[in-house]
Amino acid sequence: MSHKVLRAKQTKKLIGRTIFYMFIVFIIMVILLPIYFLLSISFMSDQEAYDWPIPLGLSFQGEFKIEPVLGTSEYLVSVYSRSQEAYMSLIQGSKIDQMSEFLRNKTNCNVSEEKLNEAIAEVNALYETNSNRINTLTEEISNLEKKILSLNQNIIKAKRNLSIVEGRESMEAVEEKLRADLKQYEAEKEIITVEIEEKKAELTPLNSTHFKVFKNLFANYVTFFKVTRDSIPALMRSIQVALLTVFIALTIGGMSGYAFARYVFKGKNILKLSTLFVRMFPGIAIAMPMVIILAEMGFYDKPIGLSLVYSVGQIALTIWITASIFMGIPVELEEAAQVFGRTRVGAFIHITLPLALPGLAASAMYAFIGSWAETAQAIVLTQFNPTFPVVVYQTMVGAKGMVNLIAAGGVTMALPAVLFTILIRKYILQMWGGVKV
Amino acid sequence: MATLKLKNLSKRYGKTVWGAKDINLEVNDKEFIVLLGPSGCGKTTTMRMIAGLEEVTQGIIYIDEKDVTFLPPRKRDISMVFQSYAVWPHLTVSDNIAFPLRLKNLKSAEIEKRVKEVSSLTKIEEYLERFPRQLSGGQRQRVALARALVVQPKVFLMDEPLSNLDAKLRVKMRTEMKAIHKKTQATTVFVTHDQAEAMSMADRIVIMKDGSIVQEGSTDDVYFDCEDMFVAGFIGTPPTNFLSMELGEKNGKLLLVNSAFSFEPIGENYEILKNYSGKQVIMGVRPESMQVFKEKKPESVFSREVLVTEPQGSHQIVAIELDDQIVKIVAPPFPKVNPGEIVHIGFEHDRIMFFNPETEKRIRKA
Numbered sequence: 001m002s003h004k005v006l007r008a009k010q011t012k013k014l015i016g017r018t019i020f021y022m023f024i025v026f027i028i029m030v031i032l033l034p035i036y037f038l039l040s041i042s043f044m045s046d047q048e049a050y051d052w053p054i055p056l057g058l059s060f061q062g063e064f065k066i067e068p069v070l071g072t073s074e075y076l077v078s079v080y081s082r083s084q085e086a087y088m089s090l091i092q093g094s095k096i097d098q099m100s101e102f103l104r105n106k107t108n109c110n111v112s113e114e115k116l117n118e119a120i121a122e123v124n125a126l127y128e129t130n131s132n133r134i135n136t137l138t139e140e141i142s143n144l145e146k147k148i149l150s151l152n153q154n155i156i157k158a159k160r161n162l163s164i165v166e167g168r169e170s171m172e173a174v175e176e177k178l179r180a181d182l183k184q185y186e187a188e189k190e191i192i193t194v195e196i197e198e199k200k201a202e203l204t205p206l207n208s209t210h211f212k213v214f215k216n217l218f219a220n221y222v223t224f225f226k227v228t229r230d231s232i233p234a235l236m237r238s239i240q241v242a243l244l245t246v247f248i249a250l251t252i253g254g255m256s257g258y259a260f261a262r263y264v265f266k267g268k269n270i271l272k273l274s275t276l277f278v279r280m281f282p283g284i285a286i287a288m289p290m291v292i293i294l295a296e297m298g299f300y301d302k303p304i305g306l307s308l309v310y311s312v313g314q315i316a317l318t319i320w321i322t323a324s325i326f327m328g329i330p331v332e333l334e335e336a337a338q339v340f341g342r343t344r345v346g347a348f349i350h351i352t353l354p355l356a357l358p359g360l361a362a363s364a365m366y367a368f369i370g371s372w373a374e375t376a377q378a379i380v381l382t383q384f385n386p387t388f389p390v391v392v393y394q395t396m397v398g399a400k401g402m403v404n405l406i407a408a409g410g411v412t413m414a415l416p417a418v419l420f421t422i423l424i425r426k427y428i429l430q431m432w433g434g435v436k437v
Numbered sequence: 438m439a440t441l442k443l444k445n446l447s448k449r450y451g452k453t454v455w456g457a458k459d460i461n462l463e464v465n466d467k468e469f470i471v472l473l474g475p476s477g478c479g480k481t482t483t484m485r486m487i488a489g490l491e492e493v494t495q496g497i498i499y500i501d502e503k504d505v506t507f508l509p510p511r512k513r514d515i516s517m518v519f520q521s522y523a524v525w526p527h528l529t530v531s532d533n534i535a536f537p538l539r540l541k542n543l544k545s546a547e548i549e550k551r552v553k554e555v556s557s558l559t560k561i562e563e564y565l566e567r568f569p570r571q572l573s574g575g576q577r578q579r580v581a582l583a584r585a586l587v588v589q590p591k592v593f594l595m596d597e598p599l600s601n602l603d604a605k606l607r608v609k610m611r612t613e614m615k616a617i618h619k620k621t622q623a624t625t626v627f628v629t630h631d632q633a634e635a636m637s638m639a640d641r642i643v644i645m646k647d648g649s650i651v652q653e654g655s656t657d658d659v660y661f662d663c664e665d666m667f668v669a670g671f672i673g674t675p676p677t678n679f680l681s682m683e684l685g686e687k688n689g690k691l692l693l694v695n696s697a698f699s700f701e702p703i704g705e706n707y708e709i710l711k712n713y714s715g716k717q718v719i720m721g722v723r724p725e726s727m728q729v730f731k732e733k734k735p736e737s738v739f740s741r742e743v744l745v746t747e748p749q750g751s752h753q754i755v756a757i758e759l760d761d762q763i764v765k766i767v768a769p770p771f772p773k774v775n776p777g778e779i780v781h782i783g784f785e786h787d788r789i790m791f792f793n794p795e796t797e798k799r800i801r802k803a
Binding site: 330332333335336337338339340341342343344351354355 | 489511515516521522536540584588
């Protein structure tokens with residue numbers, strides 16, 4: 001009896017644990033997969049990005065095949081597609097410099113003209129030595145292909161006839177014959193197809209050569225900065241805006257947070273709540289009238305103007321975070337500092353501020369991320385000096401379908417925020433990592 | 438070391454609430470004074486005003502005859518031990534202790550010497566390099582004490598420093614703090630709501646109620662010579678028994694009459710009560726100033742059935758019921774008294790205190 005109960009308990013536990021881990025894995029997938037997807041696309045070449053299904057692993061080199069196009073002086077270059085598991089034709093032509101540039105843009109592999117010339121020479125040499133066999137093989141293949149063509153016509157004819165005859169009485173004999181024919185045609189076709197495959201397989205090493213070239217992983221990033229209009233100044237402006245916002249939000253928000261935490265006054269709760277109302281208005285709605293106000297102030301199209309607008313929302317959040325942090329720091333610590341020789345301000349700077357650092361770092365992070373990645377208001381509030389998110393957005397709209405470029409822009413946009421977070425991670429971990437103040 | 442003088446010190450919150458009202462107090466050099474009272478009586482407010490952490494509404498504070506009423510805390514030459522210790526968590530113990538010295542721009546050798554001195558006095562030498570979160574409550578308490586001692590202030594303020602410790606540690610720290618005071622001879626103001634603490638440590642106890650001083654004096658003064666019913670009821674466990682009596686006259690002699698018993702006031706008590714004939718008085722008698730006899734004796738005044746007894750080891754507490762009121766008597770441990778037993782009860786007449794039932798003030802000899 002007890003044994004049974006025990007086993008039931010164990011099973012229950014096992015099921016519970018399984019569900020728990022499934023949940024964890026699900027969450028990890030939900031969070032990590034999109035990030036990984038973005039990251040891997042940002043390293044992919046144009047050609048790879050449009051393969052479907054997109055290979056999950058990163059590739060570090062491209063495999064190319066080059067072959068002469070018979071009867072012309074042109075060459076056909078193909079690249080190996082890992083999702084199709086076959087070579088895909090990329091370009092056919094005779095001008096080496098054009099081909100080299102095209103391949104570079106398409107595959108992110110630095111296929112130099114020398115490399116192409118080398119490969120062409122190799123192919124030509126191959127062709128010289130095997131020309132007889134190649135000719136016979138190509139002839140045979142073209143004959144076989146003609147046969148398939150006629151077989152296909154027969155198959156279509158038989159199918160059409162069959163659809164007419166089918167189901168009619170007194171036509172059974174005809175129907176049966178047609179079916180037999182169809183079967184025979186298809187069998188023949190199969191045989192010939194296999195034959196063609198074999199011939200092609202024999203032909204390929206005879207008239208084509210392969211070469212591998214390492215991929216330039218950061219080609220997209222380089223291209224992004226080359227293609228987009230003043231993206232580096234935009235990046236600088238964005239950092240400037242974000243840091244300014246952090247500064248404004250922390251000074252004003254931190255001070256009000258301190259006031260909310262330490263002082264008792266009438267309407268404190270309502271006032272504190274009302275700071276949140278600001279955040280309830282959509283940013284874009286605030287941005288419209290802000291254009292006029294900022295223009296009046298002479299801040300339109302300047303980082304300081306943008307950061308002022310962002311601060312409005314960030315201050316509210318900072319007030320809430322810092323107020324709760326300051327509330328957690330006993331007043332006695334400050335009072336003790338005053339008794340033992342500090343001024344009121346000195347006590348705040350030397351005692352409260354170091355203790356509040358984790359909370360301040362956390363709200364700094366929020367303010368940074370919130371203002372760094374903001375796009376909608378930035379589009380409205382800038383004209384000739386856009387911020388980086390605006391530039392990425394413009395790339396998305398302008399470079400139609402350059403998914404890998406946009407991904408590169410997106411990753412670039414994420415980097416400073418990630419860097420900033422890593423820099424202040426110690427304090428953030430202190431705030432949420434359970435290290436007690 | 439120095440003297441501290443409070444003159445008409447008052448604190449008003451809002452328009453009508455008085456945190457402290459007309460506090461007049463003089464603390465002598467080297468004196469250990471305890472502000473004692475129930476919570477909300479204004480003792481902490483008074484202390485915070487002395488420290489400069491609370492604005493003064495009215496009155497003047499003198500430290501060493503110097504008016505410090507409007508000086509910021511750091512300029513008052515005081516130090517303080519807080520109830521929550523207020524040891525800075527981001528500094529090590531030695532940094533905590535050295536903090537006030539560093540701000541005085543002392544030489545580092547001097548600082549080190551004084552930190553060492555004070556940490557050996559408070560027995561925390563081993564913990565100097567630790568952070569407060571690595572210490573127990575008692576150890577943090579010692580750090581706070583060390584930090585307060587190291588500055589060698591004129592006045593030493595302690596705001597319920599022992600109330601966050603467990604009972605056993607509290608008693609131990611009490612003795613230690615008294616020993617430290619003996620060594621340092623610092624003028625000290627100590628705030629507490631624990632009367633045992635107050636009585637065992639104080640040179641002088643100041644009892645406060647509703648923002649005013651009710652009585653000040655030595656432990657014996659506030660215990661045996663209470664100024665009013667509040668003090669008598671507040672000090673002592675179990676508290677003073679209050680019995681409502683009427684003064685009658687019989688055969689030309691005064692007689693204290695109660696629904697249960699009557700007796701004749703003798704000696705001092707006669708002198709005190711002789712003008713109160715025919716009036717109501719409240720008789721306050723401490724539990725240990727009553728005697729319990731198993732047999733009727735000439736000293737016994739009345740007899741009663743025992744309601745419950747509480748053996749305490751060193752003594753026993755006998756409870757009887759008198760006029761719907763529980764009267765507690767502290768009796769010697771032997772002979773044992775049992776519930777239900779009839780006992781005979783007498784008074785130590787020179788220990789009885791009489792109070793005016795309207796003003797609740799003590800009735801003294803005219």
